[in-house]
Amino acid sequence: MNEQEFIAKVTEALDEGAGRLTSPTVEALRAGRRRALAGRRQRDAGGAHAWVAVLGWAHHHSRMFWLLLLLAVLLGMVGYQMLNDQDASDLDIQLLTDDLPPQAYLHGDMGSWLNAREQ
Amino acid sequence: MASAKELDEFLAAVERRAYKSALLALQDHHSALDVVQNAMLKLCERYGERPSNELPLIFQRILQNAITDHFRRAKVRNFWTTLLSPFKGADDEEAGDSLEALPGAVDTRPGTDPAGMAESSQHLAVIEQALAELPPRQRQAFLLRYWEEMDIAETAKVMGCSEGSVKTHCFRAVNTLSAKLKEKGIRL
Amino acid sequence: MAQRTRAIILFGLLALAQPALAAEPYVFRFWSELTAEQQKALAPVAEDWNNFPPRQQTRLLKVARSYGKLSATQQQRMQARLRAWVQMTPEQRLLARRNYQKLIELPAQKQVQVKQRWAHIQSEGAPEPEPPETP
8 A cells, every 4th residue: 555545544544533423522512602603793893882882972971072082082092002012122122232241130139129229 | 824614624624633642642542632622722823814714734743742741741641551441341330421431432332333343443443552652743644644644845845844854754654554454354 | 151062972981992902903813914015125024923922023014125125234123033032031121222212312432332332242251340449
């Protein structure tokens, strides 16, 4: 028997094994799949719910000031995380090329050295 | 971008093989189930927006990483004791779930073995045991290449190694499997 | 301004924010999808790259962007330290960044002092014990 035939026989056996799973297992896999998909759908809907909630609120408290404040918060949340990473990465390259190896900054005494009010 | 329907169809098609692969690696039913369910969740939560042709690659990567993590953290049961225990007697009251702890195990108690499937089941069990005994990288490469039917480039992507390494792992896997099966007296 | 106009403005602005809030801004890339320059810069972590979460990948790619502007010595240094860096936990990296931030905010002389202290401990092993009190 050549290699291709051998491989085919092995995968055939594997397929058969996969076909013979007991029903509790099959059910558990199906349930897991449904849960995973539901989680994804919720993400899409989440945005819509936010819209509805905010609009209803804005309708009752129709002050421009509050609308702008809300907007600032929304964009701030988005910007904050991305800016944070922007700063972090500029820092990273500096950290990695400075005099000390990265482990140095984890050293137990490092915190006290940096905070000490020196002579 | 993959639709919910495409995601569902993809997962439905791959879930049994994913479970089996995890079982071969982890030798434990609950861990394998855990790992597959988490991989499905991760795929849908983080990568549901990707085009559907990328899903197989991404899913396998998530699954393989989860298996590797689990390996490192959990104790792997001594597979000899796992192998020997079902042969001790037919009075095992903990049938059902625990039967799947032995890869390929099928209910062979008296009265539940129509059409003499016992022999072919043992045949199956030995093949799966041989796979379980392969070094992890060899088993990974073999299953991805030949069972998931990925090409060498895709397999290399999932395993995070060179295409040359994939070829080596596959070559060794086939040789080792072939030798093991001969040793165990199985003729394919 | 009329109620309706306010609503329209809010709609419009939320529409802009919505995709950013719903989508993950970090994209996963396989090692083979990186450019040659990126792979050159990140070579020490090639094997583990496919296991990194998208966020970590994005940060490392930003580091890689600066690689080309570094001197040869700096490039060597960065690559020598990259493996240790990625092997830290995210919490450790956060701590390292915080401490580094504090360090570079110190006056130059104090920075040198801190660095020398660390170097001293590395070469000498444990710090010298206090001399015993003489009765």
